[in-house]
Amino acid sequence: MDATALLSLRDISKHFGRLSVLRGLDLDLRGGEIVGLIGANGAGKSTLLSIIAGLMPPSRGQRLFAGSEGVGRDERARFAVVSHTAQTYPRLTALENLELFAKLRAQAGCHSEPLLPTLDKLGLGYAADRQAGTFSRGMLQRLALARALLGKPEMLLLDEPFTALDRPGRTLLASVLAEERDRGAAILLISHDLEALVSVADRVVLLEQGVIAGAVPRAPDNDTFGPRVRELAGRMPAVRVEAEA
Amino acid sequence: MVALRQAWLLAVNDLRQEARDLELILTSSFFSLVVLIMLGMSFSALGVSSQPLAVPGMLWLSVAFVGALTLGRIFTREREFDTLRALLVAPVERVSIYLAKAFVTLVILLGCSFITVLGLTLLFPAAQPFAERPWATAALVLMGCTAYAGVGTLFAAGLASSSGKNVLLSVILYPLTMPSLLFALVATRSLLEGHESFTTYLGQLTATNVLAFVVGAWLFEPVLVGVPQKRSGTARAARRRR
Numbered sequence: 494m495d496a497t498a499l500l501s502l503r504d505i506s507k508h509f510g511r512l513s514v515l516r517g518l519d520l521d522l523r524g525g526e527i528v529g530l531i532g533a534n535g536a537g538k539s540t541l542l543s544i545i546a547g548l549m550p551p552s553r554g555q556r557l558f559a560g561s562e563g564v565g566r567d568e569r570a571r572f573a574v575v576s577h578t579a580q581t582y583p584r585l586t587a588l589e590n591l592e593l594f595a596k597l598r599a600q601a602g603c604h605s606e607p608l609l610p611t612l613d614k615l616g617l618g619y620a621a622d623r624q625a626g627t628f629s630r631g632m633l634q635r636l637a638l639a640r641a642l643l644g645k646p647e648m649l650l651l652d653e654p655f656t657a658l659d660r661p662g663r664t665l666l667a668s669v670l671a672e673e674r675d676r677g678a679a680i681l682l683i684s685h686d687l688e689a690l691v692s693v694a695d696r697v698v699l700l701e702q703g704v705i706a707g708a709v710p711r712a713p714d715n716d717t718f719g720p721r722v723r724e725l726a727g728r729m730p731a732v733r734v735e736a737e738a
Numbered sequence: 739m740v741a742l743r744q745a746w747l748l749a750v751n752d753l754r755q756e757a758r759d760l761e762l763i764l765t766s767s768f769f770s771l772v773v774l775i776m777l778g779m780s781f782s783a784l785g786v787s788s789q790p791l792a793v794p795g796m797l798w799l800s801v802a803f804v805g806a807l808t809l810g811r812i813f814t815r816e817r818e819f820d821t822l823r824a825l826l827v828a829p830v831e832r833v834s835i836y837l838a839k840a841f842v843t844l845v846i847l848l849g850c851s852f853i854t855v856l857g858l859t860l861l862f863p864a865a866q867p868f869a870e871r872p873w874a875t876a877a878l879v880l881m882g883c884t885a886y887a888g889v890g891t892l893f894a895a896g897l898a899s900s901s902g903k904n905v906l907l908s909v910i911l912y913p914l915t916m917p918s919l920l921f922a923l924v925a926t927r928s929l930l931e932g933h934e935s936f937t938t939y940l941g942q943l944t945a946t947n948v949l950a951f952v953v954g955a956w957l958f959e960p961v962l963v964g965v966p967q968k969r970s971g972t973a974r975a976a977r978r979r980r
Binding site (some may be wrong): 536546547548549550566567568569572573576578579580581582583584585593594595597598600601602603637640644 | 740743744747751754755758759811815819820821823824826828829830831925963964
C-alpha cells in the first residue's frame with residue numbers, strides 16, 4: 494500500500510446479484526496527481542466512482558480515504574464529485590445553487606470559497622442570476638464544477654466531465670484541473686474519451702471488465718504517454734485514440 | 739443540531755422552488771378538491787346519524803390518496819436532475835434530507851387536509867365538531883399527517899434512488915401507513931362523537947409518529963446508499979485460502 498496515497502482501494506469488488514462489475518481492483522490516488530481512468534461502456538467506471546464517493550458499499554475490499562474507511566460528513570467535506578449529470582436545481586439561479594451548498598457546508602462547520610469569484614472562474618459570472626434550468630448542458634457542467642470547487646476539496650472525482658463541453662470549455666476545465674492539481678488536490682478523472690484524458694492526466698489507468706488492465710504514467714521527458722497508451726486503448730474499440738501521436 | 743439546521747435549509751430550498759412553479763401544491767390541492775366533490779356528491783344523502791361513521795373515512799381516505807400523489811412527486815426534482823446524489827456526497831447529514839422531505843410533504847398534506855376538513859364541515863352536519871373544536875381538529879390532522887409523511891418519505895426516497903416505479907410506492911405505502919391511518923380514523927370518530935377517549939387516541943397517534951420518525955431516520959441512509967458488508971475482503975480471502 495502506498496503510504497502517501499490520499500485514496501487507497503484494495504481488492505475492491507462489486508456484484509449485483511450474479512453480475513460481477515468490479516473484480517479485486519487496487520488503485521492509489523495521491524495528492525497533486527491527476528489520474529485518468531479510462532474504460533469502455535460497462536467497464537465499471539461509474540460503479541467505481543460511486544464506491545469511492547461513498548454512494549455504494551463495495552461487496553468486498555477496502556476503501557481508505559485519508560486513512561479512514563468511513564464516508565461520514567467530515568470525510569465528505571474533504572472531497573467533491575462532478576458527475577456527467579448536472580445535479581443542479583433548475584428553478585434556482587446559479588448563485589442560489591451555490592449558495593445552498595455553501596450554507597449547508599457552513600452548518601457543518603466547513604469553509605466555502607466566495608461564490609461570485611468561483612462562478613467567474615468557471616466563466617459563469619455573467620449568468621449568476623439566471624435560473625439553472627435555462628442553462629445549456631455545458632454551462633450546467635461548469636456550474637457543477639463550481640459547486641465542487643466551493644470547498645477546495647482534497648480529492649476531486651469527475652465522471653465524464655468533458656462530455657457536454659465545447660472546445661473553450663474543455664480548455665477551461667483542463668486549466669482549472671491543472672490549477673487544482675498544483676494546489677495539491679488528488680483528481681480522478683473518469684472518461685471513455687482518451688483525447689480528453691491525455692491532455693490533463695498524469696497517469697492513465699485502463700479499466701477493463703471490472704479489473705485494472707494497465708496503467709501508464711506520463712513520461713517526464715517528452716510530456717506524452719508514448720505508444721503504451723495506444724496499446725491499451727487499442728483493446729477498447731470505443732475509445733478515441735487520435736490525440737496521442 | 740447540525741442535522742436540524744441543515745434539514746431546515748433543505749426544506750426552505752424545496753419550498754422556495756415549489757413557490758416558483760407551484761407544481762406540487764397545485765396538483766395536490768386540486769386533487770383534494772376533486773376527491774372532496776366526489777365524496778360530497780356520493781354521500782350527501784347519508785343520514786345525520788350515519789355521518790359520524792363516514793366522515794372520518796372520507797377525511798383519511800382523502801389524505802391517503804393525496805399523500806400517495808405528493809410522495810410520488812416529492813423526489814421528482816431529485817430524480818430528474820440527480821440532485822439527490824449531489825446532496826449525498828456533500829457534507830450534509832443524510833437524516834437532514836429525510837427530515838426536510840418529510841417536512842415539505844407534511845406542509846403540503848396539511849394544506850390539502852385544510853381544504854378537506856373545511857369542505858367536510860360545510861357539506862356534512864356531523865362534521866361540525868371540526869369547526870367547534872378547531873384546536874383538537876388541528877392536533878388530530880397534524881398527528882395523522884405527520885405519521886403518514888414520516889413513513890411515506892422513507893419509501894419515496896428508496897424508490898427515487900433506485901429508479902423504482904411510482905406504482906410500487908402505493909403498494910408499499912398503504913399497508914405500512916395503515917396503523918397510523920387506523921389510529922387517526924378512530925380518533926376522528928371519537929372527536930366527532932365527543933368521546934373522552936379522543937385524547938387517548940391522539941396520544942397513541944403521537945406514539946406512532948415518534949416510532950415512524952425514529953425508524954424512518956434510522957433506515958434512511960441504508961435505504962439510499964446500502965449497508966457495507968461487515969466481513970472484510972481480507973477475512974474472506976483468508977477463509978477461502980483455508
